[in-house]
Amino acid sequence: MRRLSSLEDHFRVTEIERAAGELFRNINMAIVADDQAISRQDFQRFVTDHGAFVWLVDGVTVAYLLLKQLDGAAHIEQVTVHPEHARQGIGAQLIVVADSWACERELPAVTLTTFRDVPWNAPYYERLGFRAFWPRDWGPAMGARMDTEAARGLEAWPRVAMIRPVSKVSTAEAVVHG
Template sequence: MPVIRLAVPADVLGLPAIEAAAGEAFRSIGMPEVADDPLPDVEELIRHASDGRVWVATVSSEVVGYALAVVRDGSAHLEQVSVHPDHAGQRIGADLIDAVTSWARDRGDDRLTLTTFADVPWNAPYYRRLGFHPLPHDTLGPQLAAELSEERMRFTAPRIAMAREV
């Protein structure tokens, strides 16, 4: 049974490898540019962890997944969630997202936002099953709109913003 907890700085060292392993699935659907996207900077992840915005999933004390939250337009935003493929299908991603949702609720936010690929099965369709809904562009704050715009220029597949109530 996975344990979800806040990350400590030592946990962060292995997170880029988890993200790289999870990203390899994009090659199998013809999206190598996603798999080749730059990995997160460890120093930046340590800062986020020190601020209490990185959660890890552990199985037998091994970190197998993580979630990173940031603040966009004054509200909670799920910046990244990655689970090592060896541990996929065990609800670890959903549990990590639930931890971020609790953080958002504790902050007093009304919703948790994210950006994702519209048509990748383990992206928007997955988040819909977890209670997220697409956000119309005219409801996005300036920071979230800018992030989505940048991602749409960087990737060829359609990107959308989504939210779920907390």
């Protein structure tokens, strides 16, 4: 089940982020595993803007999605599933939430940035219909995003910006607002 997030979800979101980050340590990407979890202040901004969602299994938050508008598209700032709940379609369901969010705002596309060669990153998003898009097609905010990621040391591994047109979702799949 999905729902809009509240600030009370911050602690669990950081637990999920840290657990998922450990997967990067296993592929020699310790800088990613050691990256700071989202601050309470930054998380609050997503909550306030109705761009923070959580996914619950048996009443426990097991995944989250953070969205914002970037260059006229819905941008997935973060989508993370706790490793204990991976490979169950939860991430794909959260992408449906991103589509709903974009539709509500009349945005034509969903974007994200990710690692090109990590199996649960770009190859996964390609299976969900995303495609790489290149600097010549970026708006200024995406260019700034990629520069910020490089400054954090993420350029040590190939990064890619990805985009897909919004999939129109049925009313039954619409985002739950309460």
